[in-house]
Amino acid sequence: MKVLLRYRIRFAAPATETRVCLPRGGCDRFESDSVSDGISEQAGHMKLPNQLIVMLTLAASTLAADIARAAESKTTLGNKSLVYTVTKSGYHVLKRGAVTAVVVDNGEVDDSTLQGHRAGYSGVASLTHEKRHDNLFVPSYSGLNYEHIHDGTNQERDILFEPRRAPMELRVLGPGIVELYQHPTPTWKLESVLRYEILSDGTIEMTLECIPRAKTFRNGYVGLFWASYIHQPESKDIHFLGSDSRNGKTEWIRGITPSHGVLATHLSKNDQRIFKHSDDFPLSLAFNRSKHFFAEPWYYAVSHDMAFVQMFRPQDKIRLTQSPSGGGNGNPAWDFQWFIPDYEVGKLYRMVMRAQYLPFESAEQIQRDSRANRSALGQPITEQEKKQASR
Numbered sequence: 001m002k003v004l005l006r007y008r009i010r011f012a013a014p015a016t017e018t019r020v021c022l023p024r025g026g027c028d029r030f031e032s033d034s035v036s037d038g039i040s041e042q043a044g045h046m047k048l049p050n051q052l053i054v055m056l057t058l059a060a061s062t063l064a065a066d067i068a069r070a071a072e073s074k075t076t077l078g079n080k081s082l083v084y085t086v087t088k089s090g091y092h093v094l095k096r097g098a099v100t101a102v103v104v105d106n107g108e109v110d111d112s113t114l115q116g117h118r119a120g121y122s123g124v125a126s127l128t129h130e131k132r133h134d135n136l137f138v139p140s141y142s143g144l145n146y147e148h149i150h151d152g153t154n155q156e157r158d159i160l161f162e163p164r165r166a167p168m169e170l171r172v173l174g175p176g177i178v179e180l181y182q183h184p185t186p187t188w189k190l191e192s193v194l195r196y197e198i199l200s201d202g203t204i205e206m207t208l209e210c211i212p213r214a215k216t217f218r219n220g221y222v223g224l225f226w227a228s229y230i231h232q233p234e235s236k237d238i239h240f241l242g243s244d245s246r247n248g249k250t251e252w253i254r255g256i257t258p259s260h261g262v263l264a265t266h267l268s269k270n271d272q273r274i275f276k277h278s279d280d281f282p283l284s285l286a287f288n289r290s291k292h293f294f295a296e297p298w299y300y301a302v303s304h305d306m307a308f309v310q311m312f313r314p315q316d317k318i319r320l321t322q323s324p325s326g327g328g329n330g331n332p333a334w335d336f337q338w339f340i341p342d343y344e345v346g347k348l349y350r351m352v353m354r355a356q357y358l359p360f361e362s363a364e365q366i367q368r369d370s371r372a373n374r375s376a377l378g379q380p381i382t383e384q385e386k387k388q389a390s391r
Contacts, residue, residue, distance in 0.1 A: 075209045076171060076179060077193040078348050084171040084179065091117075091125060092170060092178045098130040099202030099357055103178045104142060105168040116140050120164035122180055123226070124196070124204065124355075131359050132306050135231060138327045143228035143308075144196075144206055144355060146180070147335075149188045150225075150286070151217035152277030159187045160283060189214035190222065203356045203373055212343050219276045222340035222349075225286065228310075229327030233303030236324045236332035239363060240266070240299035242292050250295040252363055257322050263290040265337070266320040268297065273317070275339060285321050286337065294320060296382075298374055300366050301334050307360040309370050310336060312353045313377045352377065364388070 073079040091104040091114055102114060104125040109117040116139060117125050123144040127136040137143040146163040158165055162185045171179040176198045184191040192210035199205055212222060230236075238255040246269045257263050261284025277287055297318055298311040312318040319337040326333025338351050354373045360366065367385065375381060381389075 073209060073348070073350075074207055075193040075195045076173075076181065077191065077209045077211065082173060084173045087170050087172055090170065092172055094176055094178065094196065094198040094204070096176060096198045096200060097202040099198065099204075100126070100128045101196070101198060101204055102126040103170070103180070103196045105170045105180055106146075106164055106166075107168075114139075117142075120161070121145050121229075122163070122168060123194075123228075127308075127357055129202075129306060129357055129359075132304055134304070136303060136306065136308060136357065138229040138231045138331050141229040141327055143230075144204070145227045145229070146192075146194060146224075147227045148223070148225035148283060148286075149185065149190055150223040150281075150283060151219045151221060152223060152275055152281055152287075153218050154278045154280050154282060155187075157282070162187055184213040187216065188212075188222075189216050199354075199373075201356075201373075202358075203354050205352065205354050208338075208351045209348055211348050212340075212345050215345055217343060220342060221275055222343050223275065223286065224338045224340075224351075225283070225321070225335065226337075227326060227333045227335045228308070230301070230303055230308070230332050230334060231327070232330050233301070233332065235302060236322075238299050238301040238320070238322050238334055240292075240294045240320065241296050242266070242269070242294035244291055244293075246270075246293050248293075253292050253294070255290065255292060255299070255320070255322055257290070257324055260323045260325050261285055261288050264288045264321055264323060266290050266292050266294050266322075268317065268319075269293045269295055271317060271319070273339070273341065275341075285323055285326075285335065296374075296379060298370065298379065299334075300363075300370075301332075302360045305360055307356075307358055307366050308334065309356040309358070309366060309373075310334070310353060311356070311370060311374050311377055311379070312336070313351070314379060316351045316353075318351075318353070 076082045090107045090109050091102050094101045102125045106120055106122040108119040114125050118140045121142040123142040125142045148160055149162050150160055166182055166185040169181040171181055178196050180194040182192050190210055190212055195207040197205045240253055241250050242253045243250055264285045297314055299320055300307045300309040321335040321337055323333040340349050356370055356373055
């Protein structure tokens with residue numbers, strides 16, 4: 001991308017200051033008497049002092065980075081040209097095909113659309129289908145709920161649950177797109193946007209973009225956690241392709257956790273990362289590993305003959321997590337985690353996933369019907385799956 005940097009140099013009164021002003025706003029300044037001897041106009045050319053040249057070079061680099069980030073970003077955090085409206089209702093309804101989803105901020109709602117929704121639970125408050133009109137999620141809670149920010153250190157509960165506490169702004173970008181914006185949070189100073197878009201087949205694509213605004217994470221990484229609280233399914237278990245060892249044969253695994261925080265988190269076969277954490281770290285789901293490893297970054301679970309499929313990009317290195325009672329007695333939590341290792345202050349980070357809600361027939365049917373979404377996320381389709389698809 002070629003960037004044309006236009007600037008203007010303003011000279012104030014003698015012995016005051018000189019400012020370099022960029023189109024996006026803001027001026028860098030320095031004392032004019034310290035550089036006035038270095039500026040002269042000869043034969044139509046301006047000779048710039050070294051200090052000014054460095055400033056202009058840095059400004060051009062920053063501007064180019066901003067332009068590139070805006071071109072790639074889908075959210076209002078990274079792309080300031082996006083137009084949106086702010087709704088005061090606290091929620092917005094997305095509907096496409098057979099699926100209806102209600103996206104909510106972390107405020108309390110109690111009306112005909114969302115009855116008895118509790119404060120602190122953001123994301124998809126209600127997910128229904130033409131084949132099942134009851135909400136998949138616990139009505140007072142939500143799914144794809146932005147739950148935790150952490151660094152593996154022991155903190156007070158309100159700090160570990162800061163996404164629940166810090167105010168959110170619900171931004172509507174179009175009939176099928178809504179965002180939840182959160183200012184840099186009080187403790188962690190993490191600024192974020194969660195973008196929910198309902199696709200043509202009713203799949204929800206969720207994009208997180210976040211920027212750490214301060215060096216607040218003591219162990220050098222950002223830990224983020226999402227929970228989906230499921231309302232009274234017949235089975236609390238999840239299903240994914242994997243094995244009982246990193247080098248084991250890939251087959252369908254039924255993820256079962258005996259109690260909250262026990263055998264809770266499943267890693268990829270390729271995930272060798274170790275994140276330092278306190279021995280008494282209170283979020284027991286985060287680091288309590290299961291005996292299974294997944295081969296592909298996606299899983300499904302079934303409730304009342306409907307499958308809820310969560311799919312992820314390979315490069316995001318997601319960890320799958322589950323609890324048999326996260327949403328209360330008989331209400332499991334089907335979760336996932338994302339880590340940002342070696343984070344940098346001021347840098348924009350992105351995670352993308354998709355959630356598909358559809359009638360369940362078999363594991364093979366779910367694999368087939370989710371293939372297009374998984375492929376769109378960059379997941380490679382195995383030769384075995386291609387052979388099955390060609391039959």
